[in-house]
Amino acid sequence: MRRHVGMLAAAVLLLAISAQAVAGYNGQVPTQVTVGGPSGAVICGDELAITAMVVDQDGKAIEGQQVAWSFAASPSSGDEIVEATTTTDAQGVTSTTVILACEAGDRTIKATSGEAFGSVVLSVTGEGLPDTSTAPSETAPWGILLAALAVLVLVGFGARWVVSRR
Numbered sequence: 001m002r003r004h005v006g007m008l009a010a011a012v013l014l015l016a017i018s019a020q021a022v023a024g025y026n027g028q029v030p031t032q033v034t035v036g037g038p039s040g041a042v043i044c045g046d047e048l049a050i051t052a053m054v055v056d057q058d059g060k061a062i063e064g065q066q067v068a069w070s071f072a073a074s075p076s077s078g079d080e081i082v083e084a085t086t087t088t089d090a091q092g093v094t095s096t097t098v099i100l101a102c103e104a105g106d107r108t109i110k111a112t113s114g115e116a117f118g119s120v121v122l123s124v125t126g127e128g129l130p131d132t133s134t135a136p137s138e139t140a141p142w143g144i145l146l147a148a149l150a151v152l153v154l155v156g157f158g159a160r161w162v163v164s165r166r
Helices: 001-022 140-165
Strands: 032-036 047-055 064-071 085-087 092-099 105-113 114-122
Touching: 047 064, 047 105, 047 114, 085 092, 085 105
Parallel strands: 032 114
Antiparallel strands: 032 047, 047 092, 064 085, 064 105, 105 114
């Protein structure tokens, strides 16, 4: 009798687990993630909104779907994703904020939901960024030559002036 009670309890437990799994599945599987952000060159240090829309195989928006955000490519370790995981609303849309470091180059931001993903590329240009290079300027040799020539000319005029005053 105990053996039958144990088997019955196991069967009830298995049924409860499988029923919960079936009830938790709503039939929508993410098949496409469309990502959007600002177009053109962006300003470093600003908070930038990036959005993603998650849809199923029929193109219907999926509500309550988690989206993981990451940098697929970036020239800077100083770039930041403010919220790394977000959840879609009733329209299947979610968003996060990124802050890009002041280093010129393209950043690819990836949004992943289930097996589906999408990405957007943001560009930070070097225009307006401070010159932090420690490399010598390409014009430095010419500058030195021009300064030396100016000194020679001034010395020459000074010597001529001293000779003419005697």
